[in-house]
Amino acid sequence: MNLKELSRILGLSQTTVSRALNGYPEVNEATREKVLAAAAKHHYSPNTRAKGLATGRANAIGHVIPTANRHEMVNPIFGDFIAGAGEVYSQQDFEMVLSIVEDSKEEQVYQNYKTRGTVDGVVLHGPKMNDTRIAMLQDIGLPFVVHGRASGITADYSWLDVNNTSAFHRATEFLTDLGHRRIGLINGLETMDFAHRRRRGYEAGLAAIGIPIDPSLMRQDEMTESFGYTSAGDMLDMANPPTAFLVSSIISALGVRRALQDRGLQMGRDVSIVTHDDTLSYLANGADVPIFTATRSSVRDAGLIVSQMLIAQINGDTTGHQHKLLEAELMVGRSTGPAPASAKMA
Amino acid sequence: MNLKELSRILGLSQTTVSRALNGYPEVNEATREKVLAAAAKHHYSPNTRAKGLATGRANAIGHVIPTANRHEMVNPIFGDFIAGAGEVYSQQDFEMVLSIVEDSKEEQVYQNYKTRGTVDGVVLHGPKMNDTRIAMLQDIGLPFVVHGRASGITADYSWLDVNNTSAFHRATEFLTDLGHRRIGLINGLETMDFAHRRRRGYEAGLAAIGIPIDPSLMRQDEMTESFGYTSAGDMLDMANPPTAFLVSSIISALGVRRALQDRGLQMGRDVSIVTHDDTLSYLANGADVPIFTATRSSVRDAGLIVSQMLIAQINGDTTGHQHKLLEAELMVGRSTGPAPASAKMA
DNA sequence: GCAGTTATCCAAAGCGCTTTGGTAGAGGAG
DNA sequence: CTCCTCTACCAAAGCGCTTTGGATAACTGC
Numbered sequence: 001m002n003l004k005e006l007s008r009i010l011g012l013s014q015t016t017v018s019r020a021l022n023g024y025p026e027v028n029e030a031t032r033e034k035v036l037a038a039a040a041k042h043h044y045s046p047n048t049r050a051k052g053l054a055t056g057r058a059n060a061i062g063h064v065i066p067t068a069n070r071h072e073m074v075n076p077i078f079g080d081f082i083a084g085a086g087e088v089y090s091q092q093d094f095e096m097v098l099s100i101v102e103d104s105k106e107e108q109v110y111q112n113y114k115t116r117g118t119v120d121g122v123v124l125h126g127p128k129m130n131d132t133r134i135a136m137l138q139d140i141g142l143p144f145v146v147h148g149r150a151s152g153i154t155a156d157y158s159w160l161d162v163n164n165t166s167a168f169h170r171a172t173e174f175l176t177d178l179g180h181r182r183i184g185l186i187n188g189l190e191t192m193d194f195a196h197r198r199r200r201g202y203e204a205g206l207a208a209i210g211i212p213i214d215p216s217l218m219r220q221d222e223m224t225e226s227f228g229y230t231s232a233g234d235m236l237d238m239a240n241p242p243t244a245f246l247v248s249s250i251i252s253a254l255g256v257r258r259a260l261q262d263r264g265l266q267m268g269r270d271v272s273i274v275t276h277d278d279t280l281s282y283l284a285n286g287a288d289v290p291i292f293t294a295t296r297s298s299v300r301d302a303g304l305i306v307s308q309m310l311i312a313q314i315n316g317d318t319t320g321h322q323h324k325l326l327e328a329e330l331m332v333g334r335s336t337g338p339a340p341a342s343a344k345m346a
Numbered sequence: 347m348n349l350k351e352l353s354r355i356l357g358l359s360q361t362t363v364s365r366a367l368n369g370y371p372e373v374n375e376a377t378r379e380k381v382l383a384a385a386a387k388h389h390y391s392p393n394t395r396a397k398g399l400a401t402g403r404a405n406a407i408g409h410v411i412p413t414a415n416r417h418e419m420v421n422p423i424f425g426d427f428i429a430g431a432g433e434v435y436s437q438q439d440f441e442m443v444l445s446i447v448e449d450s451k452e453e454q455v456y457q458n459y460k461t462r463g464t465v466d467g468v469v470l471h472g473p474k475m476n477d478t479r480i481a482m483l484q485d486i487g488l489p490f491v492v493h494g495r496a497s498g499i500t501a502d503y504s505w506l507d508v509n510n511t512s513a514f515h516r517a518t519e520f521l522t523d524l525g526h527r528r529i530g531l532i533n534g535l536e537t538m539d540f541a542h543r544r545r546r547g548y549e550a551g552l553a554a555i556g557i558p559i560d561p562s563l564m565r566q567d568e569m570t571e572s573f574g575y576t577s578a579g580d581m582l583d584m585a586n587p588p589t590a591f592l593v594s595s596i597i598s599a600l601g602v603r604r605a606l607q608d609r610g611l612q613m614g615r616d617v618s619i620v621t622h623d624d625t626l627s628y629l630a631n632g633a634d635v636p637i638f639t640a641t642r643s644s645v646r647d648a649g650l651i652v653s654q655m656l657i658a659q660i661n662g663d664t665t666g667h668q669h670k671l672l673e674a675e676l677m678v679g680r681s682t683g684p685a686p687a688s689a690k691m692a
Numbered sequence: 693g694c695a696g697t698t699a700t701c702c703a704a705a706g707c708g709c710t711t712t713g714g715t716a717g718a719g720g721a722g
Numbered sequence: 723c724t725c726c727t728c729t730a731c732c733a734a735a736g737c738g739c740t741t742t743g744g745a746t747a748a749c750t751g752c
Contacts, residue, residue: 001461002738013702018740028700045461049398050738053707058395060443067429074425076628083413083420086446095464097406098442100432115347115391117708118441224628251628254600258637261607282422282570282597291604348708359732364710374730396708399737463738 062119084303167328172205179339184242228255290333406441408465430649513674518551525685530588574601636679
């Protein structure tokens with residue numbers, strides 16, 4: 001069933017039928033109803049490609065997921081992000097197109113998006129420091145919103161970010177208030193902007209009470225469970241081990257917990273853990289009382305908001321660039337407690 | 347830059363340029379090279395929608411992700427699945443379109459895919475027993491491949507599945523060989539086909555050595571960490587607790603481990619755990635020696651194969667339906683050991 | 693009763709591509 | 723030299739939609 005057939009059945013021109021379906025005023029209400037009824041009856045829905053060709057719009061939004069080049073990993077927060085975005089898209093009748101692509105080919109994908117008209121805009125994921133993709137997208141002329149920010153980029157652009165610096169500053173402060181003086185940082189790759197900011201927050205928190213920064217207490221890598229396990233293990237086996245860990249992902253925090261367990265250490269008593277919690281649906285941080293003390297921010301909500309920002313931009317409902325900074329909540333759970341006396345004396 | 351401009355620049359007709367680019371034989375090799383060079387130089391890439399309109403193909407494949415109606419969860423295995431599929435798509439120049447949608451609207455999405463011509467085919471995720479979507483897709487006439495199978499459906503269709511029954515049968519046998527007699531099953535929702543099959547495997551394993559089935563040792567739900575935690579905890583607090591658990595997901599297994607830890611029980615000594623491991627990239631089951639003894643099967647590989655099957659089907663490279671059954675490997679890790687003597691006597 | 697609105701509708705062009713149905717010219721066969 | 727066959731190209735139709743630029747008829751006010 002296409003427009004032609006439908007209009008023949010109705011005995012109307014394609015023009016009128018098209019206008020009736022798209023809510024234009026120059027069509028009689030009675031005929032509009034007839035048209036809508038017929039469309040529903042025959043399961044008519046306009047061909048996306050033809051509509052796109054005629055209007056010059058794709059009604060689609062692209063997400064380019066760079067596979068971490070070393071291993072083919074898809075960031076687990078991504079699932080929840082697109083769950084949020086997907087809800088908005090289905091309401092607004094946008095399609096979500098996903099390109100999983102190795103870093104080196106990312107530019108090509110954006111270029112193709114533009115010249116082939118595949119999408120009307122893109123969400124930029126995982127911004128790095130001085131991220132070159134931002135200038136590239138501006139160059140190409142493809143509307144975009146960044147999930148995160150890119151330190152070092154002076155140009156203005158739309159973004160939504162969590163206040164990572166203040167969150168980790170606050171978390172560090174929380175631990176030092178409990179008497180912890182040696183705090184391990186288990187961070188994401190610090191080429192990633194969010195990880196860089198978290199480290200700055202951590203360092204600022206230490207500096208605030210005059211604790212020198214000890215590079216041997218800082219690790220960064222892809223935030224897997226096993227990264228949390230091995231890096232926490234390494235630090236715990238040092239001569240002067242940390243009494244607390246600040247972890248960038250609940251997944252790595254699970255690994256840290258395992259490292260404690262292996263050594264017969266009790267979480268929250270012998271060693272404290274504070275983690276960032278993206279509120280992943282399958283890894284809820286406990287029910288009422290959080291398992292981990294955490295800086296919490298919903299990545300699902302981020303997906304929701306980012307997609308709305310982007311659609312507004314595409315529709316021209318907005319002027320200039322939009323910025324949104326979300327604050328992470330500090331949730332006190334059962335993974336933190338006062339620094340052990342033995343450690344304090346040391 | 348479009349075909350018209352490009353052909354004007356080259357002083358050729360659109361026909362010839364189009365043919366040159368698409369590798370048709372009726373064009374001189376010398377001119378073909380000129381065309382290719384010019385296309386590269388001007389970053390020409392054909393408009394997807396126009397091409398689609400002309401050819402009647404979308405060069406796109408749809409993935410409908412039903413959000414578990416109760417909570418807005420996106421199955422965490424999904425990320426790795428699409429990582430595999432995405433690799434194939436980018437090689438074959440297909441687009442991946444994703445629709446996140448609540449169960450009740452799923453039919454509408456497929457119908458729209460068809461009438462709007464959004465995609466050439468779909469991957470069906472998370473098949474349930476007697477899944478009605480299969481008949482629906484056949485009805486609509488949209489090519490599809492199922493990731494999993496649907497018990498109770500007699501019609502033939504293409505699928506790729508893991509041999510869940512034999513995997514869990516084997517895992518159960520492994521535990522009974524170790525002397526375990528009370529084995530808790532922490533399963534996914536048994537409306538899901540895979541969970542149903544796993545239970546059958548578990549039951550067959552018990553039946554094989556004459557152990558009666560005890561419904562109080564079986565739980566099913568969305569496979570979150572906290573589900574593993576609470577259901578394992580419940581069973582451990584019973585008068586006659588299990589000495590081993592068979593778990594359907596490594597995420598829930600993490601919860602089970604936490605439940606053991608809370609009770610001062612040591613995994614692999616006091617209580618054994620066998621889990622299914624989808625080899626999620628961010629939750630690797632240990633490095634060399636697996637943390638959990640597991641039935642292992644890569645969901646990333648599944649994504650790779652399913653997408654290839656579907657593309658072959660769309661391209662007409664295949665006749666009839668394709669089926670592929672993968673066997674899960676049993677990896678022995680550190681989470682299993684002989685049933686404790688005390689339990690044996692009980 | 694007549695020019696000027698207004699409310700409804702329509703024919704046809706155009707979006708950028710592929711493909712059908714050609715044509716012109718070079719080369720080969722007789 | 724003529725006829726035929728290829729080779730290499732092209733003009734134009736068509737994919738299914740939106741939108742421009744009317745057209746027609748009913749209605750208005752004087």
